[in-house]
Amino acid sequence: MIYSQEELEAPEDTEAVITSHAHPDHSNDVQPIIEMITHCHDHPGAVFANETCLSGYSDVEKAISSYHQNLCSRVERLEEGSEYEFKDLTIKSQQMFHADPKTQGLILETDDKKVGFWTDTEYSEELLEFYEGCDIMILYISRPRDKPVSGHTCMSKAPDILEEIDPNTAIITHFGYAFLESDMGEQKEWLDEQVDSKIILAEDDMEFPGNRTLGDF
Numbered sequence: 001m002i003y004s005q006e007e008l009e010a011p012e013d014t015e016a017v018i019t020s021h022a023h024p025d026h027s028n029d030v031q032p033i034i035e036m037i038t039h040c041h042d043h044p045g046a047v048f049a050n051e052t053c054l055s056g057y058s059d060v061e062k063a064i065s066s067y068h069q070n071l072c073s074r075v076e077r078l079e080e081g082s083e084y085e086f087k088d089l090t091i092k093s094q095q096m097f098h099a100d101p102k103t104q105g106l107i108l109e110t111d112d113k114k115v116g117f118w119t120d121t122e123y124s125e126e127l128l129e130f131y132e133g134c135d136i137m138i139l140y141i142s143r144p145r146d147k148p149v150s151g152h153t154c155m156s157k158a159p160d161i162l163e164e165i166d167p168n169t170a171i172i173t174h175f176g177y178a179f180l181e182s183d184m185g186e187q188k189e190w191l192d193e194q195v196d197s198k199i200i201l202a203e204d205d206m207e208f209p210g211n212r213t214l215g216d217f
């Protein structure tokens, strides 16, 4: 996340940060981003994060300190069924099945488009209904086909998700080493054959949808 700030044309326009759960690969940069928003760019700053990030849960300590939460003008807890308005966005969340038990799947919705984030989770049919009507799905797929690992979604389940939700576009991201060391082109071709959605494998520094607005896509 913090490197993306170097790539942004106008990092001073950043006004909020959203994080699904407290594992370091999802929450590590939230505090420096809050400092950037509030100290460097002098915005009030908003943070949307799950309970574990904000308060800690079970043996996982909170990932966003009270100091950093107090820097923000707005701190919102993402939990099952929560729905917040921020500027022209509606942010909705549902609880997923992951080692941080409070992990949240997300929908970001504008008047034009509905973008779903299938975040870290074990696959479950129960999770699909929440994403109904999404135009774009971001799938956190850590493992290649037939190499499942508990608490995450592997490529074998991507067709089940995409056939049900039927988005125009699906972006696959959050690759673990087993995926990066697999034949990624072949993984994509396999998925292309299973579903109608346009499939994009995410790359570092990728912008989506580039310099167009979501409504243009």
Ligand SMILES: [Zn+2]
Pocket: 021, 023, 026, 098, 100, 120
């Ligand atoms: Zn995680």
